[in-house]
Amino acid sequence: MIGLSRATFTERWPLFTGAALTVCLGVALVQSSLLVLISAATLPVPAGLDPAARAAFVDGSSTAVTLSALTLAFSAFLAVFIVSSTFAFTVAQRRQELALLRLVGADRGAVRRLLVGEAVLLAVVGTAAGIPVGIAATRFQSGLLAGLGMVPAGFTAEWRSWILGVSAGVGIGVSLAGVLVAARRAGRVRPLEALRDTGGSARVMTAARWGAGVVFAAGAAALVIIAPVGGAAGGQAMAANAALCLAVALSALSPLLVPAVARLVPTRGPIGELAVAALGDGVRRSAAIAAPVIVLVGLVLAQAGMLTSTAAAGEAEQRRTTAGELVLDARGPVGDRVTDLPGVAWASTETVLPLAVTWGSGDDVESDDGQALVVDPAAYATAHPGSDAVAALHGRVAVAGPGSGGGSPGDTVGVRVGDSDLGPLPIVAEVPDAISDGADLLLTADSVPAAELAAAPSRTLVALAPGADRDAVVAALSAIGPVSTVADRIAADAAGRDATTVAVFIVIMGLGGVYALIGVVNAVVIGTAPRPAEFATARLSGLTRGQVVRAALLESAVVTTVGLVLGGVAAGASFVATLAVTSRMTGTPTLVLPWDLIGALAAGLYLVTALTSTLTTWSATRRAPVALLGAAT
Amino acid sequence: MVPVTTTTLAGAHPGTTPVAAAVALRGITRTYGDGPTAVRAVDGVDLAFPRATWTAVMGPSGSGKSTLLHCAAGLERVDSGQVLLGDTDITDASDDELAALRRERIGFVFQGYHLVGALTAAQNVALPLRLAGRRPPRAEVHAALAMVGLGDRARHRPRELSGGQQQRVAIARAMVTRPEVLFADEPTGALDSTSARTVLDLLGAMAARGQSIIMVTHDPAAAARAGAVVFLRDGRVVDRLVGAGAHDVANRLVGLER
Ligand SMILES: Nc1ncnc2c1ncn2[C@@H]1O[C@H](COP(=O)(O)OP(=O)(O)OP(=O)(O)O)[C@@H](O)[C@H]1O
Ligand SMILES: [Mg+2]
Numbered sequence: 001m002i003g004l005s006r007a008t009f010t011e012r013w014p015l016f017t018g019a020a021l022t023v024c025l026g027v028a029l030v031q032s033s034l035l036v037l038i039s040a041a042t043l044p045v046p047a048g049l050d051p052a053a054r055a056a057f058v059d060g061s062s063t064a065v066t067l068s069a070l071t072l073a074f075s076a077f078l079a080v081f082i083v084s085s086t087f088a089f090t091v092a093q094r095r096q097e098l099a100l101l102r103l104v105g106a107d108r109g110a111v112r113r114l115l116v117g118e119a120v121l122l123a124v125v126g127t128a129a130g131i132p133v134g135i136a137a138t139r140f141q142s143g144l145l146a147g148l149g150m151v152p153a154g155f156t157a158e159w160r161s162w163i164l165g166v167s168a169g170v171g172i173g174v175s176l177a178g179v180l181v182a183a184r185r186a187g188r189v190r191p192l193e194a195l196r197d198t199g200g201s202a203r204v205m206t207a208a209r210w211g212a213g214v215v216f217a218a219g220a221a222a223l224v225i226i227a228p229v230g231g232a233a234g235g236q237a238m239a240a241n242a243a244l245c246l247a248v249a250l251s252a253l254s255p256l257l258v259p260a261v262a263r264l265v266p267t268r269g270p271i272g273e274l275a276v277a278a279l280g281d282g283v284r285r286s287a288a289i290a291a292p293v294i295v296l297v298g299l300v301l302a303q304a305g306m307l308t309s310t311a312a313a314g315e316a317e318q319r320r321t322t323a324g325e326l327v328l329d330a331r332g333p334v335g336d337r338v339t340d341l342p343g344v345a346w347a348s349t350e351t352v353l354p355l356a357v358t359w360g361s362g363d364d365v366e367s368d369d370g371q372a373l374v375v376d377p378a379a380y381a382t383a384h385p386g387s388d389a390v391a392a393l394h395g396r397v398a399v400a401g402p403g404s405g406g407g408s409p410g411d412t413v414g415v416r417v418g419d420s421d422l423g424p425l426p427i428v429a430e431v432p433d434a435i436s437d438g439a440d441l442l443l444t445a446d447s448v449p450a451a452e453l454a455a456a457p458s459r460t461l462v463a464l465a466p467g468a469d470r471d472a473v474v475a476a477l478s479a480i481g482p483v484s485t486v487a488d489r490i491a492a493d494a495a496g497r498d499a500t501t502v503a504v505f506i507v508i509m510g511l512g513g514v515y516a517l518i519g520v521v522n523a524v525v526i527g528t529a530p531r532p533a534e535f536a537t538a539r540l541s542g543l544t545r546g547q548v549v550r551a552a553l554l555e556s557a558v559v560t561t562v563g564l565v566l567g568g569v570a571a572g573a574s575f576v577a578t579l580a581v582t583s584r585m586t587g588t589p590t591l592v593l594p595w596d597l598i599g600a601l602a603a604g605l606y607l608v609t610a611l612t613s614t615l616t617t618w619s620a621t622r623r624a625p626v627a628l629l630g631a632a633t
Numbered sequence: 634m635v636p637v638t639t640t641t642l643a644g645a646h647p648g649t650t651p652v653a654a655a656v657a658l659r660g661i662t663r664t665y666g667d668g669p670t671a672v673r674a675v676d677g678v679d680l681a682f683p684r685a686t687w688t689a690v691m692g693p694s695g696s697g698k699s700t701l702l703h704c705a706a707g708l709e710r711v712d713s714g715q716v717l718l719g720d721t722d723i724t725d726a727s728d729d730e731l732a733a734l735r736r737e738r739i740g741f742v743f744q745g746y747h748l749v750g751a752l753t754a755a756q757n758v759a760l761p762l763r764l765a766g767r768r769p770p771r772a773e774v775h776a777a778l779a780m781v782g783l784g785d786r787a788r789h790r791p792r793e794l795s796g797g798q799q800q801r802v803a804i805a806r807a808m809v810t811r812p813e814v815l816f817a818d819e820p821t822g823a824l825d826s827t828s829a830r831t832v833l834d835l836l837g838a839m840a841a842r843g844q845s846i847i848m849v850t851h852d853p854a855a856a857a858r859a860g861a862v863v864f865l866r867d868g869r870v871v872d873r874l875v876g877a878g879a880h881d882v883a884n885r886l887v888g889l890e891r
Contacts, residue, residue: 097749188728
């Protein structure tokens with residue numbers, strides 16, 4: 001049977017190369033994300049850092065760990081999805097050939113063994129190629145994290161030899177998972193199917209597709225419903241997963257949805273008719289091309305839409321919850337010096353200290369890093385409308401801040417700020433959580449050693465008295481430290497967060513997106529591989545080569561359009577969840593779509609599918625049409 | 634699979650010894666679809682195809698010839714009735730048992746050749762043996778190809794062969810397992826008259842050596858080469874001629890098509 005596989009390979013190399021390539025890139029991506037994650041998680045804190053630098057380091061590397069974990073999850077999902085859909089598609093494309101084997105006496109087991117054997121072979125080849133590609137991907141991903149300043153410059157993910165075992169397991173595991181269902185189904189192909197002229201006679205909407213479609217759609221609905229109770233981080237995660245579930249559901253149902261939606265796309269003329277007919281005939285092919293488009297568009301739009309919406313909601317929230325006109329940056333509690341200045345109505349000084357909170361006792365101690373703000377309760381309440389609860393802050397107690405890491409009222413937590421252990425402090429109240437992160441605990445100056453406080457950076461929100469000479473106040477404040485307006489500061493913060501958002505997006509989605517895009521190219525190539533006879537028939541009925549190529553191009557453009565629409569629908573699940581989350585967190589439902597990204601993605605997809613389709617159809621029509629009609633299969 | 638003893642079967646020659654027929658059909662029915670659109674493609678056919686005989690099956694288009702052949706070869710399930718291959722009742726045989734039959738006891742030739750395009754002629758011929766887990770000696774494969782006059786085309790791929798040559802490779806592939814019965818559905822349907830004659834000569838030589846052949850055809854000349862001709866109409870056996878010439882066969886067929 002190896003002989004048959006080898007002979008089939010020379011004839012159908014695009015199928016096999018495509019399948020091995022998806023395994024290779026899947027292995028590379030998972031291996032790289034895993035290595036980066038482990039290296040980020042075990043990154044030692046350099047000795048001799050001052051508390052602020054140390055806090056910044058810990059903060060950066062914990063973000064790096066979170067991002068790498070997300071990247072790993074996304075990569076693993078894509079590897080499973082793309083490899084299994086590619087393998088299933090290659091098997092479906094060979095249905096007639098497999099029926100022919102059945103006709104000359106292959107039983108179900110022989111067909112299954114042939115396919116599984118080939119899959120293992122492809123997995124081995126793909127994995128062997130994937131490991132070195134993974135090393136290159138690791139370099140890229142580490143560089144990206146270092147470029148973002150989340151890990152120190154020169155950070156490299158360390159090579160671990162056990163990763164070879166993991167990668168082999170991933171490569172062979174996803175390949176087997178991908179081929180097993182398809183091989184079972186192919187084993188049941190009826191020998192008589194070999195006698196039909198055209199392939200694709202099998203029912204495309206299988207029970208498995210219905211099952212996956214319904215289950216994942218239900219999962220998406222459930223996630224959308226519960227997302228608002230998840231808070232800022234949990235809600236976002238659930239919104240992203242809702243889009244992922246719906247994308248999987250829509251891909252599973254794509255044999256139904258693609259022709260249905262394609263009927264709405266207007267096409268005219270004989271070329272249009274040919275394209276539409278081919279679409280209807282090749283439902284399995286259209287579905288296979290649409291699936292990675294749906295997943296790619298769904299996930300990218302969901303993630304990007306969520307990030308931009310959250311950023312916009314955060315900015316709006318900051319505007320709403322910050323009063324005063326000017327901000328002064330200084331060191332230590334400079335509040336009294338500011339309030340004493342003529343023309344100042346009030347000032348709220350907020351001194352920022354790195355914070356470590358511990359809960360529990362004995363063996364069961366948990367701790368979390370965050371940020372503490374040392375404030376004057378009355379001034380803070382004035383400067384931040386809506387946080388009246390801060391009035392309960394006095395002496396040696398704490399109030400839970402707008403960040404979510406400090407604990408809840410009623411808890412008593414161990415608090416460390418900078419180098420000082422403040423001992424256990426009771427949390428007596430909480431101000432509303434903010435969607436844009438904020439300090440986890442609010443403290444009074446009574447709790448913190450004066451030396452610690454004096455060295456820490458502080459910002460002071462300043463409101464001008466009616467009729468005050470603004471320039472004079474600014475000049476006086478500038479003697480203490482740099483001054484800017486509140487509006488400028490919020491805008492600058494938002495711009496900074498936007499830059500981080502883009503970077504985060506690239507870290508999580510960048511390589512995965514490229515992988516999904518290659519999955520799309522693959523599906524187009526694999527879909528065109530068995531079509532030379534079909535094209536030859538079209539040319540013998542009077543179409544020119546150019547017309548055949550144009551019809552195939554139109555067909556792939558329609559499929560891409562449908563994939564974009566369905567991907568948008570999948571992302572819609574996360575948009576609904578985002579609206580609910582932002583509404584619950586800030587009172588205003590916010591959805592801001594990154595239209596430039598959407599446009600770029602759509603243009604990129606059209607370009608890639610159009611190019612691939614044109615090249616493959618051109619090469620499939622290379623031989624004179626008569627030469628192709630005689631040969632079977 | 635239940636071995637059965639076959640005595641006289643409806644439609645068998647009067648006076649034949651009670652030897653199991655190569656293939657016997659007992660009251661088989663096959664209906665496609667249901668409700669008002671149901672088509673009874675084969676309707677209560679009782680038929681025995683004697684051993685070592687070349688039998689042609691004729692009838693108007695849509696009369697159920699292909700369906701009958703598929704049922705007889707176990708490629709299609711019957712709704713009722715019984716299908717016997719030699720002594721073996723294959724009516725309820727499992728999928729794997731049927732696959733084993735196709736590997737070992739029956740061969741197929743179809744109008745459209747159905748060779749594996751990626752494999753050479755020799756590899757196509759060796760395929761059934763390899764599926765049976767054997768590594769066929771080159772000589773055996775070569776002999777099968779030589780028998781159909783293609784000893785020099787072993788390394789050609791199907792698309793490098795003419796239609797008639799491809800059909801002869803298909804015959805070599807069907808015969809390499811030395812099947813009890815060769816099923817052929819319009820084996821000359823896509824061939825010009827010269828190629829068709831070559832193929833029929835091959836089948837004739839095989840029949841002369843004792844091969845049982847069941848062949849569906851539209852061509853009276855082809856049917857006249859066979860020992861017996863069975864006529865179908867609307868899924869029923871309506872006539873049977875033994876040793877008739879092409880002219881008689883054609884006349885009979887025209888009568889049916891009226
Ligand atoms: N798979 C199928 N599904 C539904 N109807 C079928 C199927 N196969 C055959 N039929 C119907 O059964 C009847 C007999 O078909 P069959 O192919 O056996 O005819 P035939 O005698 O071989 O015709 P021809 O000479 O044109 O090949 C026809 O009416 C046909 O439409
Ligand atoms: Mg027929």
